[in-house]
Amino acid sequence: MNVVSFGEILWDIEGAHQTPGGAPANVAFHARQLGADAHMISAVGDDPLGKALLDLLDQWQVDRSTVSVLPHRPTGTVRVTLDAGGSATYEIVQPVAWDEIPPPAKPVAADAFVFGTLAQRSPTSRETLSALLDQLPRTTLRVYDVNLRPTATDAELVKASAKRCDLLKLNDAEVPFVADALGLPHDQDRLISGLHKLGIRYVALTCGSSGSVVSDGRTISKLPAAPTKIADTVGAGDAFTAALVTQLLAGAAIGAAHAKASAVAAYVCSQRGATPTLPAELK
Numbered sequence: 028m029n030v031v032s033f034g035e036i037l038w039d040i041e042g043a044h045q046t047p048g049g050a051p052a053n054v055a056f057h058a059r060q061l062g063a064d065a066h067m068i069s070a071v072g073d074d075p076l077g078k079a080l081l082d083l084l085d086q087w088q089v090d091r092s093t094v095s096v097l098p099h100r101p102t103g104t105v106r107v108t109l110d111a112g113g114s115a116t117y118e119i120v121q122p123v124a125w126d127e128i129p130p131p132a133k134p135v136a137a138d139a140f141v142f143g144t145l146a147q148r149s150p151t152s153r154e155t156l157s158a159l160l161d162q163l164p165r166t167t168l169r170v171y172d173v174n175l176r177p178t179a180t181d182a183e184l185v186k187a188s189a190k191r192c193d194l195l196k197l198n199d200a201e202v203p204f205v206a207d208a209l210g211l212p213h214d215q216d217r218l219i220s221g222l223h224k225l226g227i228r229y230v231a232l233t234c235g236s237s238g239s240v241v242s243d244g245r246t247i248s249k250l251p252a253a254p255t256k257i258a259d260t261v262g263a264g265d266a267f268t269a270a271l272v273t274q275l276l277a278g279a280a281i282g283a284a285h286a287k288a289s290a291v292a293a294y295v296c297s298q299r300g301a302t303p304t305l306p307a308e309l310k
Contacts, residue, residue, distance in 0.1 A: 028276040030058040030269070031066045031137035033156055034146030035125045036080055036094065037103030039117075039261065039301070046261075046300040047083055048105060049125070050174045053262045053301045054141050055089045057269035057291065060305050063276070066090040066135060068159070069146075070124040076102035077124065087302075093131040100124040107261065114260055119176055121148070128152040130159070139168040139272045145176050147184055160191050168276065172268050173197040173205060182208035194229040194275075195222055196268050199237070215240065219247070231271055231285075233264055233292070241271065241285040248285040253293035262301020267292040 032051035039048035047056075052067060059065040067089050071077030073096050080102060084091040103123035108116050126149035140163055147153040160169065171192035173185060185208045189195055197205055206213045211221035219230045223244040233239045238251040270291040274284035291309055295301070 028063045028138045028273065029066060029136055030055065030063040030139045030141065030272060030276075031068065031135055032058075033068045033128070033140065033142045033159065034152070035103055035143075036067060036069045036071065036084075037105055037123070037125070038076055038080070039105050039107045041107040041109065044299075046302070047080060048262070048301050049103065050143050050172060050262075050265050051141060051146070052084075052089075053265035054172070054269045054272075056087050056302045057266045057295075057305070058273055059087055059089050060310060061270060061273045061291075062310065063139075063273050064090070066093070066137070068093045068128065068131060068135065070095040070097050070100070070128045072096070072100050072102040072124045073098040074102055076104070093135060095124075095129050097124045097127060100127055109259055109261075112257070117176060119145070126152055128155050130155050134162060135159075137163060137167050138276050139170055141170040141172065141268065141272065142188070143172045143174040144181075144185060144188060145174060147188070153184075168193050168272065170194045170196065170268065170272055172264070173201050174264070175201050175204060180204065185209075189222070189225065189227065192227060194231065194272070195227050196231040196233075196264070196271075198264060199232065199234040202232070216247075229275070231267070231288075233267055235260070239267070239285070239289055239292075241281055241288070243281050246281045248282045250285060250289050253289050255293040255297045257296045258299050260296055263292045263295045265301060266295040 032055040034051035035049035036052040055065040106118040271288040
């Protein structure tokens with residue numbers, strides 16, 4: 028199975044610590060760990076930070092043949108601040124290289140194509156994404172991880188993206204915004220039902236310590252949060268997405284796919300940073 032991630036790849040900077048990040052890159056990393064062929068479509072600057080990210084993608088065994096190197100834009104960075112509970116807030120620098128992702132020179136095969144909101148904050152990357160979605164065969168699972176950030180909270184953009192996906196992933200903090208953008212109720216069950224009525228095949232809602240919900244319109248799986256000692260929550264939602272997608276591509280039932288996604292996310296919460304190596308029992 029081939030999982031293609033479109034969007035931001037960057038460095039998360041927290042004090043003196045510098046770790047790789049960007050939701051689509053995190054999904055690609057975890058999808059590769061979980062047995063998929065992972066492919067990244069993005070852009071970095073022609074600078075040391077960009078070279079380091081390209082080297083890292085090679086180490087991760089994520090195909091980076093469609094990660095462009097742009098001499099006129101710096102590699103993306105994000106300043107991360109953690110509160111006492113390990114929850115993160117982000118200051119996202121712009122403009123950066125992934126704001127100008129060019130179209131790939133050749134088509135990219137994808138069993139699942141993962142995209143979010145943030146990389147669509149600029150016209151260039153938004154147009155590239157739209158063209159790629161137009162080119163995908165109907166059999167490709169289109170995965171929209173809402174992943175709202177302060178520089179990407181456009182209701183029309185969220186609405187348009189939701190209409191082009193087969194699987195919509197959001198967290199509980201995003202529920203009011205997404206519900207209002209789509210004219211749906213805020214109530215969890217009615218929101219999920221409304222999303223299915225819009226033609227979205229799968230809905231995944233993560234609620235932090237309150238657990239998570241995954242639905243395919245026929246089966247609704249609700250799980251409490253897996254017990255874990257939290258180091259930080261950075262990248263946990265991305266790990267959840269990667270595990271859920273790879274499980275669905277492998278033909279797992281909703282409940283089994285959800286349980287795997289919850290366990291992987293819990294492990295990531297127990298580690299520092301978004302891209303820890305998973306233990307063998309989770310792969």
